[in-house]
Amino acid sequence: MSEVLQQSMRCTQTPTPGALYRCVKRLLDIVIALIALALTGPLILIGVLAVKLSSRGPAFYRARRAGLHGEPFVMFKLRTMRVGADSPDRKVTSDDDERVTKVGRWLRKCKIDELPQLWNVLKGDMAIVGPRPEDWDIVQQHYSAEQRGALDVRPGIASPVDVDWYPDMTYHDPAPAGVPTQEHYLRRHLPVQVAQAIRYAERQSLLLDGAVIVRLVFCVVVRSWLPPVKRPLPALEK
Secondary structure, three states: OOHHHHHHOOOOOOOOHHHHHHHHHHHHOOOOOOHHHHHHHHHHHHHHHHHHHHHHOOOEEEEEEEEEOEEEEEEEOOOOOOOOOOOOOOOOOOOOOOOOOHHHHHHHHHHHHHOOHHHHHOOOEEEEEEOOOOOOHHHHHHOOOOHHHHOOOOOEEHHHHHOOOOOOOOHOOOOOOOOOOOHHHHHHHHHHHHHHHHHHHOOHHHHHHHHHHHHHHHHHHHHOOOOOOOOOOOOOOO
């Protein structure tokens, strides 16, 4: 918490317009994360108990992600897959992924598995709103120099791409028969995600952040139970 207080103190200094936005955003992130943790603490506890009682292994999953400026960090989630099911060639899950537990499917549907990331927000690893946090290895192996512009801002719990393609791109554009989910993700989904992340980095504002939060709440409350119509992804640029 001392680091959080230091960040708050730095934001009281006279900043430039761009720095002002970053300071205000960071202060809002801290306040929202603290309030959200207080309100959702019981849900997280229920999720922890459900995971522990339904399958062996830890309640939390620690994922290595690429953060601000590409620096690695450990992102926390409630574990939704069987222990040992993760592998380098299966970092991406599909809607019918057999590795996801029954409890895990429920946690994912309600987005409860994402709530521990509020701790990442308090630590400064993530923001409430920002690009989707990408797997560290995927960034190192598949991001071009231009695509690394998506790493100029902190990744977020609520991402523009998540609300635009709710519940996820796999729902709208599943891998064709015989094509591995991860291969399809790298070829079709990743370019769209990164392009939207770069657009967010270029256009970010408090108004845009507020719109993303409102849309995400609507998606979780309404679209989780009334799935949106599937639509095709934009064509790849040649």
